[in-house]
Amino acid sequence: MQNQVNHLAETTQMAGATSGVTAGPELFPWWLVLIQGIVTLILGLFFLYRPYGTLFVLVTFLGAYWFVSGLIGLVSLFGDRTNLGLKLLYAILGIIAGIAILAYPFYSTFMVPFIFIIMIGVWGLVMGFLSLFGAFKGGGWGAAIIGILLILFGLLVLANPYVSVAAVPFFMGIIGVFAGICAIIGSLFLRSGTPAKA
DSSP states (O other), X not given: XXXXXXXXXXXXXXXXXXXXXXXXXOSSOHHHHHHHXXXXXXXXXXXXXXXXXXXXXXXXXXXXXXXXXHHHHHHHTTTOOTTHHHHHHHHHHHHHHHHHHHHSHHHHHHHHHHHHHHHHHHHHHHHHHHHHHHIXXXXXXXXXXXXXXXXXXXXXXXXXXXXXXXHHHHHHHHHHHHHHHHHHHHHHHHHHHSOOOO
16 A cells, blocks of 8 residues: 555656646746846836936826725725724825825925935834844844944934935936846746746
8 A cells, every 4th residue: 555655656746747847836937027127127227317207207106006005995995894993094094195195296206215214224223223132142243243234324324314315216226227137037047947838
């Protein structure tokens, strides 16, 4: 009986190998990763070529997305009332944020990155102090150095928020170009590893 079970398992593995089915299915097909990489690369190049115009368009799309997702969240409450208070809060905040951005797009182009920069600075301070606390609890010199660097980063960002906001589009452009190239190269590796289909 045990031999029959082993033989059946081996036959199943061989059938899977010949049909091109792997045990761990890909999360995304190679062509979707390629499209994502191309779009990210183009967006990064736009940020480097027209930084503030691209940021304006992106923030406007963000406002429209928040507004529409808030409306969809409100409508969905008629069918699903689980976590009613939290869903209602998210929907109302999304609608308010979307209306504010769409009503004042030029002002929002500055304010949205400004709030983002403040959050990054505060995050740097919090994570830095947590790393220092962990270092004093036995985390070692590595945790202490990381904590000090994060605190310095947070202080630098919070001390010069306007300069940091001005640098956001260029930073996003560099990240977009780098991530886009990596995604394109990764998609080619995925394609070469994908079995051909009849």
